[in-house]
Amino acid sequence: MKAAIKIEGVTKRYGSAEAVREVSFALSPGAVALVGHNGAGKTTLMKLMLGLVRPSSGTVSVLGENPAAGQFAARRRLGYLPENVSFNAALTGRETLAFYARLKGEPVARTLDLLDKVGLSAAGARRVGTYSKGMRQRLGLAQALIGEPQVLLLDEPTTGLDPALRLSFYEIVHDLGQRGATVLLSSHALSELEERAERVIIMDHGRMVADGSIDELRRIARLPVRFRVRPRAMPLSLPQGLGPVRPASAGWLDFEVDADRKIEALQALVCGGAPAEDLEVIPPTLDDLYAHFLRHQEPAA
Template identity: 40%
Template sequence: MTNMSIELDAVSKSFGAVEAIRNVSLNIGQGEMFGLIGHNGAGKSTLFKLMLGLLPASAGAVRVGGVATSSAQFRQVRRRIGYLPESFVSYDNLSGLEVLHLFADLKQVARAECGRVLRRVGLADAATRRLHTYSKGMRQRLGFAQVLLGDPTLIFLDEPTNGLDPEGIAAFYGILREAQGRGATIVITSHILAEIQDRVDRLVMLDAGKVAALGTLAELRSRQVLPSHIEVLMRPGCGAGVEAALAHLPGLTLKLDGDQAGIACAAAQKAPVLAALATMLVDVTIREPSLEDLFLGYGGHHASAD
C-alpha cells in the first residue's frame, strides 16, 4: 500500500493575533492508530484541518505521504483520505443509501460499493429510510460509512463515537482495526479518554497549541511520576498488621478500612508491597494511572479532552 505517513515540521497557525498552533513537530507512521487529545481550545480542530489540507500553515510544513498539503499534488492524496467531522450533517429528505450514493459520486467510487459499506456498519435494514427517521447513533454510523467508501488509506475521525452505544463502539473499533490491518493510517480524537487509551498506538496531548506530551501510553506513564493504586482484601483479622508489614517501604500512602486497604505507591514498589502482604491476601486489584490521570498531570484543565 502507498505510504500515508504524516509529517509536521515546526508547524504554526495564527488567526490574526491568536496563535492556535505553536511550533508543532510530529510524525505519524504508516499504519498507526494515533490519538489526538487536549482540552477545549487546545488546537485539536485546527491541527486536524492542517493535516487535511483544509487550512494553510502560517509557518512550517505539513506533508502527507511525502506530499506537501500546500501543493497542487495534494489533490490526488486527498482522494485516499476518509474524514468524519465531529457533527455529521446531511440531507434529511434523502435515504441513507442516497446519501452514500452522493458521497460515492464525489469520491469517484462505484455506487455498487454503498450496499456493502452499509452492511458493514449495521445499517443495511435502514438503507432506504429517510435520514429524518435516523437516531443520532444511526447518523453517526452513516457518517462512518461514508468514511469507509473507497477503502481510504488515511482516516481522520473527530469524536467518532458520539451517540453510539457500547456495542456500537466495540463494532466501530473492530472495523478500524481491520482497516489498520490493511495498512491504513488512522488519526482519532475523543473526549472519552478511557475509550481510546487502550486502542491507540501513540498519542499527542496538545496544550495551548503546543505539544505537551507525545508517545505511547507506557512512555507517558514513565515520564509522569504518578502512583499506582493497589486495593487489597486481607484475611479476617489481618488488617491491623498491614501498617507494620509495610513499614520498611518509604513513600507509601495507606488507607485502612477493617480488612481492606488502599495503597498508593510508585510503580517500582508494587512487587515489594505485594510480597510484604502475601501471607495476608485474599484479593488484589491494581490500577495504573489512566490516560485521564496523565492528561490532568500534564496540565489538562478539564477531565475531558473535548
C-alpha cells in the same frame, strides 16, 4: 516505516490568536489518539491535514503531498469524520453514500456494503432526516470508510454510539490499522482510547505537551501505582514507606506506591506473614497522565 503524515514546525494563527504553535510529529500506520480540551488545537490540526486551512508557518505532508496545494490527489485516499456530521435530510442513507462514492470515484455497489458494516442496512432506504444522532454518526463513519482510506481522521467518532456500536467501531479501526492505514482519533473519551491507541499525542492551548505510547508516557510521568487490597487480617502489614492506607469499598483498602517499588509491595502482599486475600494493581490511567502533563508543561513564552 514511512510516515503517512508529517507535521514539521507548524503554527496556525487566526489574527493574533495561535490555534497551533510549533507542533511537529510524524504518524505511521496504526491508531493514534489526539487528546486535549476544547480549543487545544486538535480540530485545527485535522483541518491542516485535510488542506482546509494553510499553516502560517511550517510544513504539512500527507501521503507525500502538500494538502494545501491546488491539486491534492491524496485526498481520495483520505477518510474524514467531523465532530458534527451533517447530511442532506431529504436523501436516504443509500443515496447519501452513493453521492459520496461518486465524489471519490469509487464503485457505488461496493460502497453500499458499508451500511451493513456500521449497522444501518435496515435503515438504508429511510431518509436521513428520520435518523437519530447515533444513526447519523454511523452514516458519517460509513462515509469516512469509502475507498478503504490509507489515512482516516476521526473527530469525536463515538459520540452518540451505544456501547455495542462503540465496540464494533473500534474493531473496524483495529482492522484498518492492521491493514496499514493510519488512523488519527480525536476524542474526550480517554478511557476508551487507553487500550486501543498505540500512541497518544496530548495538546494544550495549541502546543504539543506529550507524545508516546501509554507505557512511555507512564515512564516519563513516574506517577504512583495504586493498589487495591482485600486483607485476610488487620492491620495490613506493609514495608516502611508504603502507604498511607485508606479505606475503599467494603472490605477493600487502597494505597499508592512509586512505580519502582511496585514489586516490593507485591512481594509483601503475596509472600508476607499475612498474605492478602485479593488485590488489584492499577497503573496510572490515560486520564491521570493527561492531567499530569497539563499540570507539568513548561509555561508558554
